[in-house]
Amino acid sequence: MPVSQQVNPGPTQAPLENGAEPPEGTESAEATDLTRHGLHRFRAGDFEQASRIFAALVGGWPQRALPWNLHAMALTSLGRREEAVAALRRSLDIDATQGEVWASLAGSLAQLQRFDEADAAGEAAVAIAGESAEIWQIRATGRTARNDFRGAADALASAADLDPENAALCANLGAALLKCGRFSEADAAFARALSLDPESGPIAEGARLCTVIIAALQGAPAAAIVRA
Incomplete structure (x- = not known):
């Protein structure tokens, strides 16, 4: 039964894709151009090129969180989740207060079936941004993988209450x-x-x-x- 499959817990886009700006504190026209060009290619569905552009952005401004988030977004869309997880962790090393990035990390870890790590990332997201349907769905995915169907149902009920x-x-x-x-x-x-x-x-x-x-x-x- 198709609907028995859990809702995909991992977003395909990083939370900063819409309205993303060049790395904060930079005045470089190159950073601006790379960000805008990368987003243009991403929105056009050219994820390979977007990934290369965002990799260049990371190389130029590795101390900023946004380039890592954008790179993770493109890597996720390419199915390169291990690399996306590494990029999200680098972003959070720079700024651990990004609740939506913690949620993206939790989703990517759940896709990789690393459920204990996903739970921990989800709890970090909740501590910053509060409960969300997305986090409850990630919890449900982990509980289903552990054959805890009652726990999964309870988690999905909480998600449905929020959405x-x-x-x-x-x-x-x-x-x-x-x-x-x-x-x-x-x-x-x-x-x-x-x-x-x-x-x-x-x-x-x-x-x-x-x-x-x-x-x-x-x-x-x-x-x-x-x-x-």
Whole structure:
């Protein structure tokens, strides 16, 4: 069932992509040009070139956090997550108060299945910026990997409380609730997801499966279950 997969916990873009400016405190036209050119290539989908440009920015201004964040953004989009993690850590060594960067690091670590490190980075993000749906989804991913389906469902419920209009998140919550046998709650979660995105095939498939399971548990005739 497609919706049983956890929402991707790792953002594909670093949090500073929108409205990014050249490294603070620099007056260099080169830094300005590199930043703007790199962002232009990134937004055009040319992640390889963007990565090379941001690497040059890092080489010129390694003491600034922003170049490392931009480089991590491009590396993540290329699937080079280990290198992206290293770049994010360098950024946080420079400025550990960047809550969104801690969240990006947590997501990248979760993608690498380094869940203990992801949890620690997530807690750092929460300490700075407060709870977020993103961090709860990262926690859910780690708990699912440890076969703690009840814990994953609880984490996704917390995420859905913070982002109640996210249909995919509600569907993932329904799938997690199914896995730990909380069928009536799963049914409600799928109903919520369908109300938010009635055209989604994967969500409709998950909702139908939930209906079939509940009908079977209630002793419905086989023909009725098939028609569900």
